[in-house]
Amino acid sequence: MASEKTKRKHSICMVSDFFYPNMGGVEGHIFQLSQCLLERGHKVVVITHMYNQRNGVRFMTNGLKVYYIPVVPFYNQCILPTILTTLPIIRDILIREQITLVHGHSAFSALAEETLYHAKLLGIKIVYTDHSLFGFADLSSILTNKLLECGMSISDHVICVSNTCRENTFLRANIQDPRKISVIPNAVDSSIFTPDPDAAPKDRIVIVVVSRLVYRKGTDLLVGIIPEICKKYSEVDFLIAGNGPKMVLIEEAKERHKLHDRITLLGSIPNQNVRNCLVKGHIFLNTSLTEAFCIAILEAASCGLQVVSTKVGGIPEILPDSMITLCTPSIPDLIQKVEISIQRIKSGDRIKSLEMHNEIKNMYNWRDVAKRTERVYDMVADSKSENSLIEAILKFRRCGYIGFFVITFVFLANFFLLMIVEYFNPRDKIDLAPDVSNYGRRKSKTHNLD
Known part of the structure; x- marks a missing residue:
């Protein structure tokens, strides 16, 4: 396994409203992909909102660190989209964990959408995975697609789980460059999902x-x-x-x-x-x-x-x-x-x-999914995208007149709030977290982090 590992190591932050203990396809995708990326030597942390009494920092298999931030879900397991309220804690986590790449999941996730804007202001590379299909006619789809378009305009790369999803996202998000979007399918852990012919009844x-x-x-x-x-x-x-x-x-x-x-x-x-x-x-x-x-x-x-x-x-x-x-x-x-x-x-x-x-x-194999996702990370890390405030605002122009003015206002408000937070809590005063995931994997015989 060591020979397969790449020389370049990334510090990755997976972000979504959907994660364990909630169950679903997005939750399983994030967990399995994170485990395989840890196996390949990368640092991975997950940010999601609190679930009932589960908040704070938790460690999962192989030292995967999960931040359950103290924000309650508002509707359908998603937080209320405000952008400004999550900035202080998200900034603190991204700096503390020395994150070099933010990977958001699901167009439904308001937390992932907000973290994209925070990461852009902090100069962190952004990758986004879309797991869903949307229409274009009903009010809910129109609003969601407009938010997705604003988020995708500042993302460095977009991943879709199928070719149909790619075509749908390409149209919904109004992506200008087809090279900016890739297809990496989901997978299944075949070591867990094994057949058992004796378990099914013979007469029914x-x-x-x-x-x-x-x-x-x-x-x-x-x-x-x-x-x-x-x-x-x-x-x-x-x-x-x-x-x-x-x-x-x-x-x-x-x-x-x-x-x-x-x-x-x-x-x-x-x-x-x-x-x-x-x-x-x-x-x-x-x-x-x-x-x-x-x-x-x-x-x-x-x-x-x-x-x-x-x-x-x-x-x-x-x-x-x-x-x-x-x-x-x-x-x-x-x-x-x-x-x-x-x-x-x-x-x-x-x-x-x-x-x-x-x-x-x-x-289908999760390790293959991790390898292909890793190539996207390397490509994004090598790209020379501008991270200036003006450059980011100019990318919002494709969102239409109303969308441009609304998202620009929110983005600038987020920028000024960031300046205030930087003043009262300078980044050089934030303690850096050790790479517990790699340590936990290397020392798994003596440190149980399950």
Whole structure:
């Protein structure tokens, strides 16, 4: 492993509203990428907001330092966007940890967006990863896209998790230079998500759903197909893991159609239990209405499940046709494709679980994602972008007249606040933190930092 490590080492700050103990694709991406970057010799810290009573500094596996800053979430696990209020503590962390590169995650994250502006004023390089797809017509998308455009205008490079996501982000953020945006897909830890053919029942066919039960994940479609499949196939059961406002619809369908013994609702489950849930099934069903890259599909395929999914967003890019059955996001087509998969299970006309697992293992690997992300870091570090205040403000011109004046006003206010904070708390008075992550990895035999 030492021979693979690059000579250049970066001090990286991952920033997002979404991190553990919250569970999801972005949270898993940040954690896995951070672990692989630590393995490659880089210094990595994570900044997120507090979760209930979890605030302050915590250490995770291999000495990954996480700052849970004392800012409460406002809506949908995101903080209230103010920009100015987070400057003092974010500045203190970036200086204390001697950060050379800030990596923000998710267009939904207000904390990541704010940290971009703070990092720009501090002369720190910026990389941004977009994990989502957005529309262009509704008010929410228009506002989010305008904020994304302002943030991307000062970012040094943008990473997307699929080609579809790249095209979507390119249009939403009005990126002028196509060389500024790269595609690095997600991955799966195949050492955790392993098949277990003995875990699934032999006399039943279990369809597994692991998803947040919200509109965007197609819960309404799921509610429409469950009664029909259960009516046609008495040997089919549903195992559903996840929580959300749409769970009440599934509970109502369960009561209305008397499917208490056919539908098992697990609710929200810890990340470490997802694999044990998946291996209990034969078919994995995804009904998302929009998806940039669905990690849950990779996890299910790695466990040897036959995948049925809606053909939306970046999903067609994930797996070959032999591993996944795609359909339009409609109830009739979903029922038809699920029936095809049921017949395949009955006839044995499918790829063996271990073969599927080995293919996924060769196709997707977090270490490969880390290597490719590392090349982006090196490219950004070598770029000679201007960090002057005037240069940053001029980049906002592409955000439109109203967007330009609003974001310029906020950016200048942030600059003046930075000057005040610099005066009362000079950077040379801030104690520098030791590189605990590397120390913890080297001394793992005597220092347990889990």
